[in-house]
Amino acid sequence: MLNQTEALDRTFHALSDPTRRGMVKRLSRGPASVGELAKPLDMSLPAVLQHLEVLVACGLVRTEKIGRVRTCRIAPAAMKTAEQWITERRATWERRLDRLGEYLAEQHEGGKR
Amino acid sequence: MLNQTEALDRTFHALSDPTRRGMVKRLSRGPASVGELAKPLDMSLPAVLQHLEVLVACGLVRTEKIGRVRTCRIAPAAMKTAEQWITERRATWERRLDRLGEYLAEQHEGGKR
DNA sequence: GCGATAGTTAAGCAGATGCTTAACCAAACC
DNA sequence: GGTTTGGTTAAGCATCTGCTTAACTATCGC
Known part of the structure; x- marks a missing residue:
């Protein structure tokens, strides 16, 4: 199990890259194979694999290999940690800020009298 | 002005470090000087300054120097971008997943009849 | 079986990150 | 006016990132 701090480190780091955010965006719409994920990206397949590993390592994505095709899908839990x-x-x-607002309002009230 | 993608890159990157998240956490409770931010941290002052720069560069924190003390406070807008x-x-x-759920429920309905 | 397809592993490299120490500057204090 | 206090700048360095190419493995389709 990953401790909370390290989980946040990894998740935010994973999301800090536009390529990885793109992959998450794609997977939000539904599962995809590695090849499908790679198609719109202007980089080598190994590079895509490495990005995918980062996403898997922080738990944002799960993958499953059937035959020679690896299917990737989103695992919402990790995202929830970051969001939270x-x-x-x-x-x-x-x-x-609410308290500050109330305080200022009170000050103002006081000034009006 | 920063473009959307770069803003997200920077903001998520800024949040991927535990020291910087600690600083944001501290500043959420109210403004602080550079020294106050540095006190609980086990690192040199220049290192703290560098983390602070990252937070300022992505717009998560604003700072203002009065006399010889620089006061830091959070600027919620950048966080909102990431949250969004x-x-x-x-x-x-x-x-x-809702659509998928409905579909499965229908299938199930169909099977029961 | 044999070639095409889908993915994987390994090694290497340029540039970014996260620190450090040393030297420095300017407001505040006495 | 000299010293402390609070912060800043610069330079250097080990490590991490994000790629690349080359070589390899495991299915699938015929």
Whole structure:
């Protein structure tokens, strides 16, 4: 099992590359073979494989080989971890800004009287 | 102005490092000086500055120098861009899985009759 | 069996990252 | 005006990334 910090490291790192985001985008619409993933990309097949490995290593993608074809599909759980981290941060600062807003409003109220 | 792809590259990359996520986490709770950001971290001040630069470059953090202290605060907009990308992907695959679910349910219905 | 197809492994390389130390600058303090 | 405090710049270095090409393996279709 991957610890939380390392999981986030890997997931955000995986998403920081446009090629990998493209692959995730493609797979969001449905499963695809390695070849199908590679077709729109302007790079060698081994390069595509390496990107795929990164996506698999962080759990964003699962793959399964049947015959000579490897089929790739999205595994939503890893994405949820990343999403959740962002959501938590937002919750924290929004709460804080709300409090600040209330405070300023009160100040203003006070000034009007 | 940064184009969308490059903005996502930079933002996800910035978030892929635990030190930088720590800084963002700290700043979510409120503004801090460079020194305050550095205090809990086990690394030199220049290293902290370099992490801070990454966060500023992708727009996750704004800074302002008054006298000799530089105050840092988060700038929520960049985070929203990243969050939105994830949300869009999720929308796509959830729609797809829903359709798939309906299809399977229909199949099942059909089988029962 | 034999060639075409789909993917895999290995080695190597240019450039980016994440640190370090050393030297430096400017506001604040006394 | 000299010293501390808070931050900055520059240079250097080990490691990691994202590719490449070359060589290889395992099916599939005939």
